[in-house]
Amino acid sequence: MPPKTAGDTTKERILDAAFDTLVEDGITGASARAIAAHGEFNQALIFYHFGSVRDLLIATLERSSQIQVERYRERIEGITDLGDMVHVAAALHAEDMERGSITMVAQLMAGAASDPEMGEAVVKAFQPWIDLVERALRQVFAGSPIEAFLPYPDMAYGISSLFLGLELLSKLDPDHEQEERIFSMMNMVSGMLENVIAGKPLLG
Amino acid sequence: MPPKTAGDTTKERILDAAFDTLVEDGITGASARAIAAHGEFNQALIFYHFGSVRDLLIATLERSSQIQVERYRERIEGITDLGDMVHVAAALHAEDMERGSITMVAQLMAGAASDPEMGEAVVKAFQPWIDLVERALRQVFAGSPIEAFLPYPDMAYGISSLFLGLELLSKLDPDHEQEERIFSMMNMVSGMLENVIAGKPLLG
Numbered sequence: 001m002p003p004k005t006a007g008d009t010t011k012e013r014i015l016d017a018a019f020d021t022l023v024e025d026g027i028t029g030a031s032a033r034a035i036a037a038h039g040e041f042n043q044a045l046i047f048y049h050f051g052s053v054r055d056l057l058i059a060t061l062e063r064s065s066q067i068q069v070e071r072y073r074e075r076i077e078g079i080t081d082l083g084d085m086v087h088v089a090a091a092l093h094a095e096d097m098e099r100g101s102i103t104m105v106a107q108l109m110a111g112a113a114s115d116p117e118m119g120e121a122v123v124k125a126f127q128p129w130i131d132l133v134e135r136a137l138r139q140v141f142a143g144s145p146i147e148a149f150l151p152y153p154d155m156a157y158g159i160s161s162l163f164l165g166l167e168l169l170s171k172l173d174p175d176h177e178q179e180e181r182i183f184s185m186m187n188m189v190s191g192m193l194e195n196v197i198a199g200k201p202l203l204g
Numbered sequence: 205m206p207p208k209t210a211g212d213t214t215k216e217r218i219l220d221a222a223f224d225t226l227v228e229d230g231i232t233g234a235s236a237r238a239i240a241a242h243g244e245f246n247q248a249l250i251f252y253h254f255g256s257v258r259d260l261l262i263a264t265l266e267r268s269s270q271i272q273v274e275r276y277r278e279r280i281e282g283i284t285d286l287g288d289m290v291h292v293a294a295a296l297h298a299e300d301m302e303r304g305s306i307t308m309v310a311q312l313m314a315g316a317a318s319d320p321e322m323g324e325a326v327v328k329a330f331q332p333w334i335d336l337v338e339r340a341l342r343q344v345f346a347g348s349p350i351e352a353f354l355p356y357p358d359m360a361y362g363i364s365s366l367f368l369g370l371e372l373l374s375k376l377d378p379d380h381e382q383e384e385r386i387f388s389m390m391n392m393v394s395g396m397l398e399n400v401i402a403g404k405p406l407l408g
Contacts, residue, residue, distance in 0.1 A: 024318070026315065026318040027232055027314055027317075028232055028318055028319075029317075029318040106314060107314055109375075110230060110231055110310060110311055110315075111231075111314075113232075113233075113311060113375060119375075119376045151385065153385075154382070154385045157373070160369070161369030161372075161386075162362065164369035164373065165365030165370070165372070168313045168314070168365075168368055171313075172316055172323045173327070181358045182358055182361060182362050182365075185355050185358040188353075
């Protein structure tokens with residue numbers, strides 16, 4: 001790894017400010033002026049280092065996704081039952097809510113509605129998350145009688161969509177109460193599913 | 205119903221233009237100038253009739269939600285099995301994709317990240333959709349052995365989140381191929397669930 005130069009430090013600071021601005025003010029508030037105010041630097045630095053606000057936002061997404069995917073990969077490693085998967089998903093989701101990483105993705109997705117180039121970047125950055133969910137599902141269902149019948153990529157796409165939607169909705173629900181209840185519901189459903197997979201009655 | 209006045213017609217035209225602008229250009233593109241250009245009227249009319257762009261967007265959401273919820277209510281009436289529910293959901297979702305109604309809601313949700321007042325309006329407009337999903341779920345599970353164990357409001361919230369997330373993601377996926385596969389997956393899962401509910405083996 002090359003030693004950090006002053007340029008790296010400035011870039012990091014701009015990336016951090018862009019992340020915070022997206023999380024706190026959303027895509028509609030992520031102007032050069034707002035980002036510079038968040039990071040307490042001159043907005044000309046954004047254009048000097050990243051060319052445009054759009055390119056800065058894409059770079060912010062790419063950096064955040066890389067970090068997240070690495071973190072997810074470690075936590076998913078070794079999970080083989082559905083109940084554990086729901087627990088890990090709930091824990092990761094709570095951490096993401098805290099950090100704001102999914103908020104940022106959801107905001108950029110909304111912004112991409114009018115910007116196909118950003119749309120491509122978002123899809124590219126989001127795909128590794130979907131792939132991780134798929135990997136976790138394959139681990140969980142390995143050896144079960146329905147293993148061969150499950151459309152893993154579609155399930156992973158559906159689960160990723162569910163998390164995105166939950167994120168958008170729960171942002172508007174200040175106490176996040178509903179969201180916690182969703183995870184206890186998933187817990188219950190995964191318990192039922194495990195009973196079914198094991199050939200036991202639905203409710204244990 | 206009172207007869208239409210010239211004022212109503214102008215307001216309708218502004219509402220239609222705001223809807224189209226949100227669907228085509230997203231929340232970041234929904235400026236007074238863009239909306240006026242879409243509807244080919246003077247942007248001063250927006251401020252005269254609605255006070256602000258934000259209030260116009262909220263009025264657009266309220267009108268669209270009212271129309272949608274009415275349409276959904278009619279279609280959900282009488283559904284009593286899970287397979288039919290998935291079919292109706294897929295059909296309604298395809299229509300919404302075509303019209304852009306969920307896109308509009310997702311865009312306003314993203315915009316609400318930096319605007320608590322819009323957030324409240326979005327939550328209020330979205331709640332009747334969640335309520336309808338809950339009603340459909342109660343119809344489908346009425347009389348089943350697990351009827352009393354299901355957390356209907358949480359399930360409805362989860363399903364609504366899934367649809368929102370699917371909408372955001374599939375907007376970025378130009379051929380909507382993945383989305384169709386999601387519905388065939390739901391079909392498969394609902395078939396399995398019905399087998400389980402009826403006490404038959406998982407795969408019929």
